[in-house]
Amino acid sequence: MYDALTARYTFACPRRERAQVTLSSFRLLERLPGAAHPAVYGVRFDCGCGEEHSGLVSHDDLDWAPLGARAGTFIDLMTSRFSDAATELIDVAASHVKAGEWPWSFYCYPEGRPRPVFPSSFVAVAPGERALGLAVRCPACGGLSVNLVSRSHVDLPFSNDDRIGVVDHVFADDAHFGSGREEQRHTLKRRLR
Numbered sequence: 001m002y003d004a005l006t007a008r009y010t011f012a013c014p015r016r017e018r019a020q021v022t023l024s025s026f027r028l029l030e031r032l033p034g035a036a037h038p039a040v041y042g043v044r045f046d047c048g049c050g051e052e053h054s055g056l057v058s059h060d061d062l063d064w065a066p067l068g069a070r071a072g073t074f075i076d077l078m079t080s081r082f083s084d085a086a087t088e089l090i091d092v093a094a095s096h097v098k099a100g101e102w103p104w105s106f107y108c109y110p111e112g113r114p115r116p117v118f119p120s121s122f123v124a125v126a127p128g129e130r131a132l133g134l135a136v137r138c139p140a141c142g143g144l145s146v147n148l149v150s151r152s153h154v155d156l157p158f159s160n161d162d163r164i165g166v167v168d169h170v171f172a173d174d175a176h177f178g179s180g181r182e183e184q185r186h187t188l189k190r191r192l193r
């Protein structure tokens with residue numbers, strides 16, 4: 001589902017069988033009602049075939065797989081033994097967090113402060129000319145913010161932009177981005193220009 005080496009998710013594509021896309025190719029994310037353990041998210045993503053498709057991602061794949069939690073095993077050439085890549089990658093992630101670095105962060109506009117976040121709090125991604133518009137539902141206050149960020153800020157854990165653009169607007173509720181409504185997505189795109 002997620003390949004930690006290429007930082008890509010694999011989905012079905014009706015044209016090419018398989019689509020392999022980064023987090024920043026997601027356009028909409030929505031937690032689906034029902035399944036709670038693990039929670040499942042419905043996503044819309046831009047596929048390499050030129051179309052947009054739907055897919056499903058588990059909560060673990062969204063938030064933990066990019067940190068290497070499912071990286072599997074590799075052969076350590078020094079010892080000729082199998083080693084668990086996941087343990088090593090998670091150790092690296094833990095040392096970042098201990099040093100005060102978060103895998104992902106965003107600027108919460110309603111609260112006026114940066115906050116750590118996981119991809120499961122991302123609501124929408126809009127490709128812009130110079131930056132991506134990233135709509136995030138704040139895990140702390142529940143408010144919605146739109147940040148202007150680089151692609152790697154979204155795709156790579158611990159690759160936080162030094163400067164984040166913030167759309168100066170208090171978004172009323174999630175109706176703006178939820179459920180793949182074309183019109184509302186265009187509103188977000190317009191705001192980014």
Ligand SMILES: [Zn+2]
Pocket residue numbers: 013014015016019047048049050051053
């Ligand atoms: Zn496709």
Ligand SMILES: [Zn+2]
Pocket residue numbers: 108109110111115138139140141142143
């Ligand atoms: Zn907040």
